[in-house]
Amino acid sequence: MTQWQFVPAIVMPGHGVASGQGGDPRYPQGTIALQKPIFAAGGIDLDDYFSGTLNLSIQPWRYALKAPKRTFRTVQWTTAEFTEDFSFCDCQLRLSDGQTFTGFIYYPHPETKPEHLQAADILEIITTYIDGIYYGDAVILAIDPDQIEILPALLD
Numbered sequence: 001m002t003q004w005q006f007v008p009a010i011v012m013p014g015h016g017v018a019s020g021q022g023g024d025p026r027y028p029q030g031t032i033a034l035q036k037p038i039f040a041a042g043g044i045d046l047d048d049y050f051s052g053t054l055n056l057s058i059q060p061w062r063y064a065l066k067a068p069k070r071t072f073r074t075v076q077w078t079t080a081e082f083t084e085d086f087s088f089c090d091c092q093l094r095l096s097d098g099q100t101f102t103g104f105i106y107y108p109h110p111e112t113k114p115e116h117l118q119a120a121d122i123l124e125i126i127t128t129y130i131d132g133i134y135y136g137d138a139v140i141l142a143i144d145p146d147q148i149e150i151l152p153a154l155l156d
Helices: 031-041
Strands: 005-012 054-057 062-065 070-075 084-094 100-108 122-127 138-143 148-151
Touching: 031 070, 031 084, 084 122
Parallel strands: none
Antiparallel strands: 005 054, 005 138, 054 122, 062 148, 070 084, 084 100, 084 138, 100 122
C-alpha cells in the first residue's frame, strides 16, 4: 500500500502543447494524444485521462525521480528525427473541496526534450478532466516517495 507524501501546490499555466491548446500547428490534437498509444503498449494506459497536463508548482521545493512506475526510452512519437525519454510516477490530486483525482506525474526527460522545458518546481500531472479548476488554485499533490523525491529549493 502506498504511503503518500502530501505536497501543497499551485495550478500554473503551461505551454499548451500537451493538450493542443497552445496553437502549435505540428500538434493540433496535442502531444499527449499522439503519445497515448505508445504508452498504452508499454503498460501505462491513459485512455481514461484528459489528453493534456495540469502544471503544478511546488515552489519553494523541487523534485527528483527515484524509481518511477515506468520509464520509456528513445520514444519516437512524432515524425521529427529526435526521440524522447518519458517517466511516469503515481500521484493523486486533492482539490480544496475535498475531491480527489488519481493520475500520473508525466515527466518528459529534459535531457532528451528539444523544447518547452519546465522550471525545477513544476510537475506535469495527467489525470481526468477537472471542471472548475483554474490557474492560481491551491491543491494538494500526493506523491509516492518511493517513486519521486521532494527536495529543498535551490539557493540563488
